[in-house]
Amino acid sequence: MNRAEKAALQLQAVAVLRMLKETRTYDQLAELTGLPAGDLNRYVNGHVLPGAERAREVVTGVGRDALASELRDRVEFDDGGYLDNSDIVFDQSFLDLVAPVAANSLGFERPDVVLTAATDGITLGAAMASYFDARVAYAKKSKETAVEEFIESRQRLASGIELTYYLPERALSGGERVLVVDDLIRSGETQELLLDIAIQANADVAGVFALIAVGDDGIARARERTDAPVGALSTFEA
Structure with a gap:
């Protein structure tokens, strides 16, 4: 150090x-x-x-214990089981504390790029990128008008809906270390698409991190795709 x-x-x-x-x-x-x-x-x-x-x-x-406890206190579930974490993802000062705790607890290598999904992952991505002094890249569900070349990852979900994420090709380069982050991991489908984007770019995965894991399926799915550290700050039962 x-x-x-x-x-x-x-x-x-x-x-x-x-x-x-x-x-x-x-x-x-x-x-x-x-x-x-x-x-x-x-x-x-x-x-x-x-x-x-x-x-x-x-x-x-x-x-880590204190932040996980604070997160659990501020997350709400509605009658349908949907999770509302807006009180966390809009609190940049809280996320700025999460970044060093996550980095030191899970042992992530310092990435060149933090990759997340727009829009809920943006504030966490910014906090992690600031901590590591890395660039941040946001994959979106639609193409930006002025961008010509994209890395595209597509998957048909169990529900039959097709989910696609696009990242401008220039956002990642081969050999760069990429940390995938998101506010929530449940099924692991979004994280799998982000990991696929990193792989298509010939980047090296430094890890996968989420604020909240709902159940164990998403974490397990991410671990099947990478040998890098995978973890969440707090886990809720599915």
Whole structure:
């Protein structure tokens, strides 16, 4: 870890602790993290930064659990079983905290490009791309008028509906590392199409990440298509 990466990790840990402190006393935060209340006070108030190992423990341990819990509290299901995660995907500050937690917990290689599907994946894609200092690319269900060359991936769903995603050909180059992200993974069909786009571009898959997995089918389907890390921040029963 170089000096810049260490500093970034330390600041991410402080951001997580500040989020947790909003609803807790220092004694409660100490009980949650296992860190002394006095140290936590100094971290939260910006007097000192946690060491690299302590920062990593905060981000990958209590940070992941806390963000997953926060996500579960803010997601709603309607009577038909449809999930509403708009309170999360419109909260860029929350997604900015998710990015380092996901990266450090799942061990993604630093990608050159973060690939997602428009439109709900855009805010998460932007957060992940910003964290990794990578480009972000959005596959869409329709072609852009001014673009001539596309990578196209098409699949007929079990319902009989045909789903197609298009990505401008210049958005990906052969040999680039691509991290596929989306707000939600249920059946895995969207992620499979995004992975197919990366494969058509002769890119290397760095991983697949979703904020929410509904059931295990989508995660399993993505793992069949890549040996790279695949995971979600939080999982709900199907």
